[in-house]
Amino acid sequence: xxxxxxxxxPQRISSLAARLDTILTDRxxxxxxxxxxxxxxxxxxxxxxxxxxxxxxxxxxxxxxxxAAWVDEVALAARPGPSGTRGIAxxxxxxxxxxxxxGKTHQAYGAVRSLLTAGVRLRWEAATTADLYARxxxxxGHDAERDLATLSTCPLLILDDLGAAKQSEWTEEITYxxxxxxxxxxxxxxxxxxxxxxxxxxAVGDRVASRLAEMTTTVVLTGADRRRRPRx
Numbered sequence: 468x469x470x471x472x473x474x475x476x477p478q479r480i481s482s483l484a485a486r487l488d489t490i491l492t493d494r495x496x497x498x499x500x501x502x503x504x505x506x507x508x509x510x511x512x513x514x515x516x517x518x519x520x521x522x523x524x525x526x527x528x529x530x531x532x533x534x535a536a537w538v539d540e541v542a543l544a545a546r547p548g549p550s551g552t553r554g555i556a557x558x559x560x561x562x563x564x565x566x567x568x569x570g571k572t573h574q575a576y577g578a579v580r581s582l583l584t585a586g587v588r589l590r591w592e593a594a595t596t597a598d599l600y601a602r603x604x605x606x607x608g609h610d611a612e613r614d615l616a617t618l619s620t621c622p623l624l625i626l627d628d629l630g631a632a633k634q635s636e637w638t639e640e641i642t643y644x645x646x647x648x649x650x651x652x653x654x655x656x657x658x659x660x661x662x663x664x665x666x667x668x669x670a671v672g673d674r675v676a677s678r679l680a681e682m683t684t685t686v687v688l689t690g691a692d693r694r695r696r697p698r699x
Contacts, residue, residue, distance in 0.1 A: 516583055516591075520576055527577035533686040534574045537561045538581045541655050545587045554588040555622040558655040562629075562683040564664055568692030571659035575625050578657060582623075592618050593625035596642070597632040603641055615641070619648035622655070629660040630670030639672045650678040658683065 517525050529535045537559065545553035561578070563571045575593075582589055594602065599618070603611045618624060626645075632638065649656050660667060664685055668676035 516579065516589070519593075520579070524573060524576035527573045527580055529574060529577040529581040531574050531686060531688070533684065534561065534563070534578055535581070537684065538578050538585070542582060542585045542587050553586060555582075555590075555655060557653040560649070560654075560656040560658070560683040562664075562679060562685045563657070563659045563688065564662070564667075564685060565688030566690075566692065567661055568694045569688035569690050570693060571661075571688055572627055574686075574688070575627065575657045575659055579623070579625070589623060590621055591623040591625070592621045593627065594618070595627040595631075596629055596638075599626070599645075600632055600638050600641060615644065619645050620652070620654070623657070624649065624654070625657045625659075627659050629658050630662045630667055631660070634670060639675070642671055643674050646675050646678050646682075650682045653682075656682070 520527075529538050541555060541558040542553070544556060544558045546556045547553055563574055565571055579589065579591060603615055605611055629642075646656075648654075658679070662670055664687075667679070671679075
């Protein structure tokens with residue numbers, strides 16, 4: 468019995484192969500043709516990221532000395548992943564403060580672009596605080612807790628205009644939960660604010676301000692509002 472079954476296997480495989488060839492031929496497919504080669508040009512991580520970066524900041528550079536130093540520190544701490552590319556693990560955070568129009572958001576997106584240019588594999592999120600609260604406000608059919616978890620645990624977060632949105636007990640609690648998770652897990656965070664650092668405590672509360680004081684290096688930008696500069 469074993470010999471008979473074994474002898475029928477090559478015949479069965481040959482029959483299946485012949486049927487497959489017939490089906491492919493009927494569909495105009497040459498079964499003997501070599502598979503098409505994958506395109507030689509690969510889409511870079513920077514090109515993929517730029518689809519998510521607002522158009523105004525797609526040419527941004529981390530031109531400030533302290534921001535560039537932060538990029539170098541985070542890149543140095545990046546760890547190799549399964550593919551061999553380096554990815555963000557743990558790292559410091561940066562608070563970029565200064566008056567309106569001094570280039571804070573420009574520097575933040577420039578830092579993201581600089582990390583990608585340096586070959587760091589990067590999963591990141593970005594939001595203004597006003598958009599953050601709008602996104603997380605409870606409403607039917609929306610899992611706000613899942614959104615908060617995504618923002619709290621992503622390897623890099625840009626949180627723009629901290630302290631600018633109208634505050635309430637609810638917004639203070641959301642900000643605390645977000646910052647506390649990133650503080651506890653040592654996740655790199657880029658924050659910007661128009662407020663003087665001394666006034667930030669009143670805007671975000673003692674618990675958040677205390678954590679920011681420990682987890683961030685503060686960069687203060689100065690100068691006139693570049694959006695209002697005279698045009699030729």
